[in-house]
Amino acid sequence: MNHFLLLGVSLVATSVGLYIIPFCKTAVLLIVMMSVFGISFGMLDTGGNVLILDIWGDEGAPHMQALHFSFALGAFLAPILAKLALDTPVSAENHTEPAFQPPATNGSSEADSAPLFGLPDDMNLFWAYAFIGTYIFIVSLFLFALLFKKSSGQEKSKPSAQGYRRAEYHKTLLCLLFLFFFFYVGAEVTYGSYVFSFATTYAGMEEHEAAGLNSIFWGTFAACRGLAIFFAACLQPGTMIVLSNIGSLASSLFLVLFNKSPLCLWIATSVYGASMATTFPSGVSWIEQYTTISGKSAAFFVIGGALGEMAIPAVIGIVQGQYPDLPIVLYTCLGSAIFTAVIFPVLYKLATLPLD
Structure with missing residues (x-):
């Protein structure tokens, strides 16, 4: 079509x-x-x-x-x-x-x-x-x-x-990229959705401060996506993914370690939003360097991101309600950052294997 x-x-x-x-x-x-x-x-x-x-x-x-x-x-x-x-x-x-x-005269006729x-x-x-x-x-x-x-x-x-080019492990790459985007998008939406509630109920912030924390996350996210247009002209997509993984891993670790410090929350949230900004578009550009992506292939890993956006925040909301004294949201962000940081070298290794 x-x-x-x-x-x-x-x-x-x-x-x-x-x-x-x-x-x-x-x-x-x-x-x-x-x-x-x-x-x-x-x-x-x-x-x-x-x-x-x-x-x-x-x-x-x-x-x-x-x-x-x-x-x-x-x-x-x-x-x-x-x-x-x-x-x-x-x-x-x-x-x-x-x-x-x-x-x-009766409830059903009123509804009809x-x-x-x-x-x-x-x-x-x-x-x-x-x-x-x-x-x-x-x-x-x-x-x-x-x-x-x-x-x-x-x-x-x-x-x-x-x-047209096709990597030797084309289907494996798509499946791993599906998981990569599942956890990346899931963590992004989870933090963006729950940072206000977390800041007010767990970190003890006032509502206007929590609203500012939410705004700075999405503000740095949008700003860095804008700057990435220019960075992408001089940096390889793989390099941008590595830098994003390092930033998200470091910032989520600081969020977990200093989750009650307002100063750390402000700084780490800004860095986390900036680090998460370029991962998805860089991932799509990166995979195209090694294997041709058709409409079906793109739809497959986009579905992975959509499922992560739908499933992870829902599950975390339930778990956070069961354990209100634990920063489950921050643990999720750290766990997702570790997963994406580990899986990308595997993706790179599979993508660069020579064809038989």
């Missing part, structure tokens, strides 16, 4: 979902719409990575970093924009409601007559979704324009960016 068509369709589906979600009045319908939204976003994530590999091959490291920087920047800015939009509620009561509603769609109580909620949905739709138009652009002459004259 054409990459531009896939990305364009996924963005249109995302845009439509963003317009519909504020009007959902039942939990089932909201679950369906969020599922469609998640599927389209998964297509966008995988398709974007594969498109960059297809266009630039193993020379696409700066472009890969730019793609993932856009993810981080959007994740950082979207909640701020949403908060600004939701600060002043606007009522949607532009229609008359009857003063008296006769009681329903409940509307699936309706105006949200706060219209600013709709405008927040509509603004982002419109922006995404405009971007999709550019992708469709690229799809329909007459470029047959350019396609013929375009030199191949890379030849």
Whole structure:
């Protein structure tokens, strides 16, 4: 399937979902719409990575970093924009409601007559979704324009960016990279999700301090992804992964050892966010240097990251609730850092083995 068509369709589906979600009045319908939204976003994530590999091959490291920087920047800015939009509620009561509603004869008929769609109580909620949905739709138009652009002459004259190559342990590399991204993304989302709760309940921080700690994690994460665009032009992806592993291992170790020190929490959280920023895009660029990555291959290790994002925070939340006196979140980050630091040399060894 054409990459531009896939990305364009996924963005249109995302845009439509963003317009519909504020009007959902039942939990089932909201679950369906969020599922469609998640599927389209998964297509966008995988398709974007594969498109960059297809266009630039193993020379696409700066472009890969730019793609993932856009993810981080959007994740950082979207909640701020949403908060600004939701600060002043606007009522949607532009229609008359009857003063008296006769009681329903039975519960089932009342549930059956409940509307699936309706105006949200706060219209600013709709405008927040509509603004982002419109922006995404405009971007999709550019992708469709690229799809329909007459470029047959350019396609013929375009030199191949890379030849097809397949490492001897191609499938083993993909499986190990699946695990690598599973633990890396899981640790990233776990710390980002629970750092506020950890800081308030375990480290004894005030809520505004904990909010600042959460912001500095995601802020350094986004900033270093932006800087990585320039670093990727002069550093190999493998070098960036090693530096990221060292930073995440050192910072998570300090977090575990000095988990009650506010100064250490601030410094180590900043370093941890910066260290985690470049690992995923560098990993995708790195594997392309040794074995050609198809759409199915990219989808496989992207699924690994998605499963880690879903499973590890859920499990850690349950375990942390069972052992509130232990910094389970920090142990998870340290354990994931150790795992990724150990598995990457194995990946490198397998990738560089000569073909028979």
